[in-house]
Amino acid sequence: ELTEGKIPLVKPGDSDAWAEAVLTVLQDRQEAVKVAKENKVWAKDNFNVVKATSLILEKYEGLLA
Numbered sequence: 001e002l003t004e005g006k007i008p009l010v011k012p013g014d015s016d017a018w019a020e021a022v023l024t025v026l027q028d029r030q031e032a033v034k035v036a037k038e039n040k041v042w043a044k045d046n047f048n049v050v051k052a053t054s055l056i057l058e059k060y061e062g063l064l065a
Contacts, residue, residue, distance in 0.1 A: 010017040025032045 010021050025035055
């Protein structure tokens with residue numbers, strides 16, 4: 001299991017891990033609330049328009065090079 005802080009991450013294509021993560025959240029209300037709060041904090045700290053724009057520009061520049 002991958003983690004970023006306390007938020008469980010799932011490897012792309014790992015359907016068993018996805019199913020386990022979804023079931024955990026669906027079956028455990030406290031876990032669902034915790035994950036939602038942690039994801040909100042993570043998004044606020046790691047995602048913003050400036051950062052997203054910069055990443056998009058990097059990708060476009062890479063395609064044009």
